Amino acid sequence: MNINSTTILRLPIPLDQAAYESATRFAAEQATPSKGKQVYLNTLAVCAVHTYLKWLEIETDLTQSDCWQPGLRAVLDIADLEVPGVGKLECRPMLSEADSLAIPFEATQDRIGYIAVQFHEQLGSVELLGFVRAAASDTSAVNSLIIHQSELLSLDSLLDALHPEAIVNLRKWLEEVFEYNWREPAELASIRSSNIGGAKAIVRVKQIGQEFDGQKVGLRVHLSSVDTENFNVQIRLFLVGESSASYLPPGIQLLVLDENNVAVMQRQAQESESWIEHELRGRLGERFSVEIQFRDISVIESFQI
């Protein structure tokens, strides 16, 4: 599910002097003006993403970036940024008149994904526009990859990609590998019994740390495969047994968000409901989040199938 340029929020990155100094030095080394311009913009794009990640205290290592090697940037059209322990991001400059990014095939090798960095006539500040995760097939792609602006996802999905540990990996559940806080239903005291069957279903529950109106709640995920590619997922918000009340706090909501954090399903607990749930079908690799919302409190859990 994609977004268009009018709704996306861009993050302006004011660049520091060191960024311009590096870009100028690197551009001056190049054989031709057009190669110099490419290197100048690539360098600023990498510095912009480096700056953003520095603000967020996410470590990067420019020394391991190929574009920081004089010999390699002289030959290849690359703007890579190494995030230790995670992988390489490709930071591509996007000029103001362009509506797509062309990524040369050498810049698609072994990348986590591509970040679009918007440049304007004024070079004092650039904007981080969005992110696309690399597909496994990119590494063998023989031609440049075209990413249209409408395919760009928000910076949230960049952060998701940089926090692989924060996403509940449902595919691993099929191999009986579970995140430590997702337990067997029986382990969570007196969970109200479910009537959902299915031979190959996997059911796991997690107690939510946050209390809502003094009540403890949990999420239950019921995963069953339709075929090798497609899965049914039921997500239920329930009241944990030890709670004093018998019902969910009225008004508490359970939302399903797509990869752009846009709510695609929404349900609100009415008076005297002990659980509410959503049922969705997803393909292997698809991501979604579930948000529990009550007054000004919100808790989000992200999943990948």
Add this chain to the structure above:
Amino acid sequence: MYEDKRPQDLDEQIGNLLKKICCKDPAPTPLERRKALTRLLIQIQRLPHLFRNSHPNYSHALNFTMAWVSEKICSDFSPRSSSVSEDLTRWVNGYLKWRIKDLYVPDEEYQGLIKAGFKPTPLDQPIVAQEGSQTTLGNITADPRFGGMSILDQWIEEIQKDEQKRLGQRIKKYFENDPQSVLKQCHPGKQSDCNCQEIVTRLHLSDPPETVRAIAKQFGINEQTLHSHWKKKCLPLLQIIALRFDPQVKEYIQQDPECILRDCYLPESAGCNCWELSKRIILSESPSLEEMRAIAKDLNTDQLLLDRHWKEKCLPLLKKHRLEYQ
């Protein structure tokens, strides 16, 4: 990262973000905190009364300020009045003002700008930037930071003129001439015309670059064969040649001042260390992929192990000592 569908009060939006970022019980996960902080950094840069300034290095001051905000927002900022957005503006401006003042501390570069006709604007005066507005600083300098994207080509041509024997030119010439025929000799099977020299020059050094598809078609070779030849043979060769053109790397290998390269060796085989490998691969007469096989034979080691040691240990070490941009 979307505009909220319900137009929300700015104070309420900022207040909610602060709650998400700074809440202690329960503390947000690093991912939740970073998502919320990103939104806050967007909001701050949109604050209508944020100090703006026409100094050419204003972005430098703002960059510093955003880094400071990210670090201090939970420890140093506490809203006092009824409007959290006004309090936040005051707090951010309080720091930004000093970073802008720093820009006006007379230094040589700045004096040069003044001489060239640059007029600083008075401080403490918010200049509300308009979308797409162009700051005209005249022709005080040809730097594209002030002159904009439209003068970029011309300026790059100028700065390149100042570099004698530019690295880019030397590398380009090396690939075009392939003086030791290292690249020419590297081709898939019997297809000697479709060799690494031909591939690298066409893919990376022609303007505009040719595509893998076009080259494959011209040589009557399968696209995937060409691609995997590029990746498995030409690219590693290119990486070695690139390092050989880097004087810093060569000097580092020659000296290995702290024995870092010497101390990085294959388990139980101190002779197989990064220093020996680097000397033979980077400092030798001609670059060659065959060198690894010869080294493996000389040192009586498995070539696959040696290859991996080079890629995973030695190459990162060689890159590591390069000057880092902070």
